Amino acid sequence: MTFCESLQQNRTWLLFSLLLVAVLYRGVVPDMVRQWYEDPNYSHGFVVPLLASFFLYERRAELAEAQVASWWPGFLVVILGVGQLLLGWLATEYFTMRSSLVVILAGLTLFFFGRRLFRLMLLPLAYLVFMVPLPYIIYDTVAFPLKLFVTKASIGFLKLCGVVVLREGNVIQLPSTTLEVADACSGIRSLISLIALAVAYSFFIRLTTARRVVLVLAAIPIAVAANALRVIGTGFLAQYWGARAAEGFFHEFAGLAVFAVAMVLMVSLGTFLSRGSGRSL
Structure with a gap:
């Protein structure tokens, strides 16, 4: 099954998963964007998602033709990301909460599309780490x-x-x-x-x-x-x-x-x- 076919077949579950992610991070992401705007040290955060999107665009032909298969251990990565978000929320540690978004996106990619497509997505996903402000310590x-x-x-x-x-x-x-x-x-x-x-x-x-x-x-x-x-x-x-x-x-x-x-x-x-x-x- 190609990536495009998988998107078509799993579109309902994908949209549901992305909606859950949006709900989980409804306060985390806007707060991070506010820090990009207010703190000159992290104003580059606005550019990072755009560059990550460009990396995806550059690989669009490979992604469209890639053979994919669901990889269930990716769900464990999603659980790990949710646990990281929960621990960050309990400790009021913003870096842990914000970076957990990248972990969850990586887990969803592995779960729905498998390791072969994940290798193609690794650079855009990993690059998103640069948008997360460092802990002040x-x-x-x-x-x-x-x-x-x-x-x-x-x-x-x-x-x-x-x-x-x-x-x-x-x-x-x-x-x-x-x-x-x-x-x-x-x-x-x-x-x-x-x-x-x-x-x-x-x-x-x-x-x-x-x-x-x-x-x-x-x-x-x-x-x-x-x-x-x-x-x-x-x-x-x-x-x-x-x-x-x-x-x-x-x-x-x-x-x-x-x-x-x-x-x-x-x-x-x-x-x-x-x-x-x-x-x-």
């Missing part, structure tokens, strides 16, 4: 050492350029003003978005698995280096043009410019890695 664990590293690197460069500067933790003291390297300047914000985009980009340009890993891992130093440039630029402006020059419009513009620079670096690296790579999606 993990976010803070990563953000704090990044802040210190970016601060140290920026201080070292400023001193090499003759700027009189001192550091106290993540605070940079200049003769005319004091700057604090906040979470937004640590690179964590652009790091999360850049990794999600690097994964998508690595499949768009059809890299081999090894080169995809290189490109995705490269997003980490690219994001950190770009944000260090932001702090360095802010330090130069504050030193030679005063604190006001480093605030307001420049501060907001610098955030966009930093991400643009990181994207250019990632695209350049991807172009270099794609030479001689003919692997398809």
Whole structure:
């Protein structure tokens, strides 16, 4: 039985299952979308489902012709996802609740269509994990050492350029003003978005698995280096043009410019890695 035939045959149960999922997540998903809108760290969440849909669209021919068969252990995966949702709700742990949606969708795919089709659906399903905001305990664990590293690197460069500067933790003291390297300047914000985009980009340009890993891992130093440039630029402006020059419009513009620079670096690296790579999606 092909995928299209299976959809036709099981459309009633599929619609019923999706309706149950919608009921279960009627409060979870809207709350997650609200965080995408309110928290700049996760604004990329709006793009993730669109990219996952594009991955499905790219494989539409393979999906339509794939031979499928129901695989009953997939129902156990669905039960596992529901249990994860329940545990997250009892513990008020949003990441557990939100990520359980991906588990349930994976389980439904396995149950209705089997393992062969699941392999074709694996990338779109797994990519949905990027839309789930990280727990704050993990976010803070990563953000704090990044802040210190970016601060140290920026201080070292400023001193090499003759700027009189001192550091106290993540605070940079200049003769005319004091700057604090906040979470937004640590690179964590652009790091999360850049990794999600690097994964998508690595499949768009059809890299081999090894080169995809290189490109995705490269997003980490690219994001950190770009944000260090932001702090360095802010330090130069504050030193030679005063604190006001480093605030307001420049501060907001610098955030966009930093991400643009990181994207250019990632695209350049991807172009270099794609030479001689003919692997398809």
